[in-house]
Amino acid sequence: MASRSFATSPLGSIATAAALATCLAMVLTWGVPASAADSGCETCHSQTKFFAQNKRLYDYYQDWLTSPHREAGISCEQCHGGNAAAVDEQKAHEGVFGISNPNSRVFHRNQPSTCGKCHARLVEHFTHSAHHKALMGDAAAPNCSTCHRAMNRKPYFFDIVDNACRACHVGTSPKNGQAVADIAHDILHRLNVSKGYLGWTTVYYETNGWPGQTKQQLTSLRERYHDILATGHSFDLQQADRASIELLAELKSIFRKAWKEKASN
Numbered sequence: 493m494a495s496r497s498f499a500t501s502p503l504g505s506i507a508t509a510a511a512l513a514t515c516l517a518m519v520l521t522w523g524v525p526a527s528a529a530d531s532g533c534e535t536c537h538s539q540t541k542f543f544a545q546n547k548r549l550y551d552y553y554q555d556w557l558t559s560p561h562r563e564a565g566i567s568c569e570q571c572h573g574g575n576a577a578a579v580d581e582q583k584a585h586e587g588v589f590g591i592s593n594p595n596s597r598v599f600h601r602n603q604p605s606t607c608g609k610c611h612a613r614l615v616e617h618f619t620h621s622a623h624h625k626a627l628m629g630d631a632a633a634p635n636c637s638t639c640h641r642a643m644n645r646k647p648y649f650f651d652i653v654d655n656a657c658r659a660c661h662v663g664t665s666p667k668n669g670q671a672v673a674d675i676a677h678d679i680l681h682r683l684n685v686s687k688g689y690l691g692w693t694t695v696y697y698e699t700n701g702w703p704g705q706t707k708q709q710l711t712s713l714r715e716r717y718h719d720i721l722a723t724g725h726s727f728d729l730q731q732a733d734r735a736s737i738e739l740l741a742e743l744k745s746i747f748r749k750a751w752k753e754k755a756s757n
């Protein structure tokens with residue numbers, strides 16, 4: 493599994509700072525799961541012998557190891573089911589199935605509800621999309637892991653748009669193919685730049701003090717950014733196009749102000 497990195501973004505370091513700021517600002521409301529030591533899944537799947545014996549299995553574990561899910565304390569059983577307290581393979585795997593088994597929680601048709609346990613609002617939007625409809629009809633449509641990979645995924649725009657969307661949206665197929673991919677590319681580019689501005693200005697004002705209403709303004713812009721990501725899962729590109737243009741314009745003006753102030757200091 494190829495690992496992805498911020499390095500593919502033209503805003504590399506800015507985006508990294510932004511991601512950091514976003515993480516720090518994020519209020520986690522999820523329950524805290526049992527500690528890693530209690531998980532038979534992790535104890536067994538982390539064994540380095542799999543590197544030689546079952547490379548694919550090893551790769552999936554590595555994927556999770558560096559994921560935002562692991563960072564947030566979300567372990568295997570929360571997406572795959574099974575008995576995390578068991579040390580015996582067979583007992584642990586009760587209720588765990590391969591991805592092509594319709595009983596698997598990560599089978600393509602079951603993924604939205606599995607992920608939706610925690611990403612409810614976003615999945616609610618996804619269920620209104622043409623993608624969801626096609627997916628439930630077993631058509632070649634993307635599910636969560638198509639764009640986010642298994643457990644890890646942060647879809648940065650070059651990867652997603654130039655690879656994921658264009659993998660299916662080519663020419664005039666499935667519907668306005670290429671045009672859809674081009675609009676999506678622009679939207680994601682704006683969101684990526686917005687994320688950079690959010691991060692930079694947050695770090696700047698965190699260091700130099702917040703003037704006037706700037707803090708409230710940035711908090712509300714950050715909420716709008718995540719709102720566009722969530723509502724974007726209905727793949728109503730017109731709405732996302734408009735919202736991303738407005739968001740970027742507002743962030744740019746805050747960024748310019750801070751940049752000028754920095755230059756004059």
Ligand code: HEC
Nearest residue numbers: 532533536568569572573574575576579580581584589590
């Ligand atoms: C004692 C070791 C052990 C434990 C405990 C264990 N696994 Fe596994 N798991 C394996 C091995 C070995 C495989 C590969 C099996 C194969 O290729 O036939 C595997 C395969 C899997 C697969 C792929 C399923 C498939 O059919 O290809 C998933 C998903 C999985 N494990 C999840 C879990 C989860 C979730 C837990 C905890 C609830 C867990 N495992 C606990 C050893 C373990």
Ligand code: HEC
Nearest residue numbers: 537549552556561566567568571590591598637641642643
């Ligand atoms: C956030 C949800 C999530 C978490 C947490 C998670 N997985 Fe997965 N996992 C998935 C999804 C979704 C897929 C199917 C991805 C795909 O299509 O490649 C998957 C696929 C797999 C597979 C391949 C299954 C197959 O049938 O080929 C294995 C093995 C696996 N995961 C093991 C683990 C282990 C071990 C852990 C914990 C260390 C874990 N996963 C944690 C969501 C998760």
Ligand code: HEC
Nearest residue numbers: 522560561564566570571606607609610636637640645646
């Ligand atoms: C048990 C709760 C839970 C489940 C189930 C779950 N997630 Fe998550 N997810 C989280 C938490 C907590 C985070 C880290 C905080 C955040 O970014 O929202 C996260 C982060 C993410 C991120 C990264 C967001 C970012 O900030 O870059 C993506 C993408 C994601 N999840 C997709 C999925 C997908 C796809 C599935 C289903 C295969 C899934 N999640 C299942 C709780 C969960």
Ligand code: HEC
Nearest residue numbers: 604607611615618634635636639646647648652683718721
């Ligand atoms: C066709 C591609 C695609 C599909 C399908 C998809 N996503 Fe996304 N997702 C994206 C893109 C693009 C982003 C924005 C990423 C960015 O800006 O880094 C995103 C962002 C996210 C985020 C981060 C939101 C935030 O506020 O930070 C989460 C969580 C997420 N998706 C979960 C899911 C889940 C769960 C599913 C399945 C119901 C899903 N996605 C299906 C493309 C997709």
Ligand code: HEC
Nearest residue numbers: 622623626632633634656657659660666667672676727729
């Ligand atoms: C695995 C294939 C696949 C991938 C990957 C994919 N799509 Fe789609 N997309 C489809 C299918 C199938 C439809 C349904 C077409 C229909 O309703 O006739 C669709 C429909 C759409 C629609 C609705 C078009 C309309 O006019 O109704 C939009 C918008 C869209 N996709 C955007 C995206 C974006 C943006 C990405 C990348 C982030 C993406 N798609 C990735 C297969 C895919």
